Amino acid sequence: MQEINLTDITIDPVALAVFSEKGIECNMLRLDKLHPVISGNKWFKLRYYIEEAKKAGKIKLLTFGGAWSNHIAATAAAGQLYGLHCTGIIRGEEPAHLSNTLTTARQMGMELVFVSREDFRHKKIPGQFSDRSYYIINEGGYGQTGANGAATITEHFKKENYTHICCAVGTGTMMAGLINNTDDRQQVTGISVLKNNYDGIAAVQSLLINKDIQPAIIHDYHFGGYAKHTPALLEFMNSFYQQTGIPTDFVYTAKLCYAIASLAEKNYFPEHSRLLLIHSGGLQGNSSLPKGTLIF
Ligand SMILES: *Cc1c(COP(=O)(O)O)cnc(C)c1O
Numbered sequence: 335m336q337e338i339n340l341t342d343i344t345i346d347p348v349a350l351a352v353f354s355e356k357g358i359e360c361n362m363l364r365l366d367k368l369h370p371v372i373s374g375n376k377w378f379k380l381r382y383y384i385e386e387a388k389k390a391g392k393i394k395l396l397t398f399g400g401a402w403s404n405h406i407a408a409t410a411a412a413g414q415l416y417g418l419h420c421t422g423i424i425r426g427e428e429p430a431h432l433s434n435t436l437t438t439a440r441q442m443g444m445e446l447v448f449v450s451r452e453d454f455r456h457k458k459i460p461g462q463f464s465d466r467s468y469y470i471i472n473e474g475g476y477g478q479t480g481a482n483g484a485a486t487i488t489e490h491f492k493k494e495n496y497t498h499i500c501c502a503v504g505t506g507t508m509m510a511g512l513i514n515n516t517d518d519r520q521q522v523t524g525i526s527v528l529k530n531n532y533d534g535i536a537a538v539q540s541l542l543i544n545k546d547i548q549p550a551i552i553h554d555y556h557f558g559g560y561a562k563h564t565p566a567l568l569e570f571m572n573s574f575y576q577q578t579g580i581p582t583d584f585v586y587t588a589k590l591c592y593a594i595a596s597l598a599e600k601n602y603f604p605e606h607s608r609l610l611l612i613h614s615g616g617l618q619g620n621s622s623l624p625k626g627t628l629i630f
Contacts, residue, residue, distance in 0.1 A: 338377060338415070342367040343490050348578050348591070348611060352598050357605040360594070362580060363491055366587075366615040369411070371438065374615015375501075375508045376408030379475035381483040384416055387469035396421040396463055398454065398473040401433040402561065402585075404616045405474050410444035420444040421463055425454040434621040476505035481541040484511025491610060496520055498603060500594050501612040502527050502586035503551055504560075506534050508614060510541035513549065524551040525593040527586055529559035555593035561585050561619075567592060572629045581630045583616035584623065590614075 344367060348360040365374040372380070387395060395418050399406035406422045413420035422439060428448040432440070440446055447460060459470075472480070484507055493516055503509050503524035513522045526534055530553065538549040557567050563584045571588045575581055582588040594611060597603065620628060 336369060338369050338372065340368070340490070345491060345610070346578070346580060348580070348609075350574075350577055350595055352595050353609075356598050356601065356603070358598055358603055358607045358609060360598075360609045360611065361496075362578075362611045362613050363487070364580075364613050365487065365490075366581070366613045366617055368615070371411040371442070371618060372408040372415070373404070373617060374613065375484060375487065376404055376475065376615060377412065378483045378487050378511070379405075379480040379507055380408060380412050380471070381486070382479045383469070383471050383475065383483070384412060384418065386479060387418065388416070390469065392467065392469040393417075394419045394421065394468045395471060396423065396459070396468040397471040397475075398423045398425075398457065400425045401429070402435045402619050402622050403474075404435075404585075404619060406439050406444070407435050407618055409471065410439035410442040413444065414442045418469075421468065422446050423454070423459065423463075424448050426451055435618060438618070472505075474505040474507065476507050476537070478541055480505075480507040481510040481514060484508040485515035487512060487612065488515040493517070493520055495608060496610040497607045498523055498609045499612065500525070500590060500609055502590040502614055503534055503538070504528070504586065506538035506549070506551075507541065508612070509549060509551070510538045512612070513538070513547060514541075514543045521550060523594075524549060525555050525590045526551050526553050527556055527560060527589050529556045529562075531556075552593060552597070555589050555596070557589060563588075568623075568627055575628075575630045580613065581617055581620075581628075582613075583619050585619050586616050587611075587613055 353360045509524040
């Protein structure tokens with residue numbers, strides 16, 4: 335099992351014409367390079383949960399996710415790496431063919447337990463897993479401990495170099511962590527990947543140290559909703575890769591990059607802004623796309 339290598343994180347230029355036309359500098363923090371499976375923000379969100387579990391003497395982790403969940407894949411890999419038994423409560427009946435994500439998770443020793451969508455929605459844990467020997471992590475790693483871990487993402491760049499830190503928003507845990515560990519010289523801009531998820535603002539806010547901060551979440555770039563995509567988005571991913579050499583995933587980081595380029599075009603960012611986009615990983619999820627869709 336490959337170790338986590340924090341030194342593999344780089345900051346790469348995002349050289350799109352729109353940024354130079356608007357007098358904006360744009361770079362990307364490549365958390366996707368951390369590890370092939372525990373990629374991106376998921377390791378940061380998990381790190382203190384794992385520490386807490388170990389401190390509490392627990393050797394079993396239990397968490398929740400869908401068939402293509404990056405969080406499930408990352409938890410399985412982290413469990414293997416740190417010697418913890420993992421159980422994944424998976425939304426929906428067991429399919430005839432497991433998704434790549436779930437196949438990988440099972441190969442890494444995660445026990446998969448399929449529950450109905452109804453039970454999943456109510457976070458119902460089947461009886462045999464409900465004893466206190468399990469350390470439970472929320473779906474997507476949402477929570478204060480996750481946000482505290484995500485806050486350590488900011489140790490990998492010089493804050494003063496940037497005016498805007500931009501990230502994709504799912505549960506909002508990463509965004510909260512970024513806000514908690516930056517100050518008012520950096521505006522954290524979140525791009526929601528869920529459709530009309532206006533509750534996301536409250537979800538982020540409840541994890542903030544300073545509750546007076548109003549998280550800046552933009553809701554116009556979900557492309558139809560969570561894990562939905564359009565031909566325009568897929569085309570953008572290929573062209574973005576051609577121009578920058580940076581691969582993105584269609585669920586999170588492609589929507590982030592598309593949004594930031596589009597917002598720059600619309601003069602959302604003042605001239606001389608210095609943007610840092612967080613590449614939060616998720617590339618494993620691209621394997622759900624038909625072969626040949628992407629050029630990387
Ligand atoms: C999970 C995930 C996110 C969303 O992070 P939240 O903390 O849930 O908002 C963003 N990008 C990638 C690649 C992810 O896997």
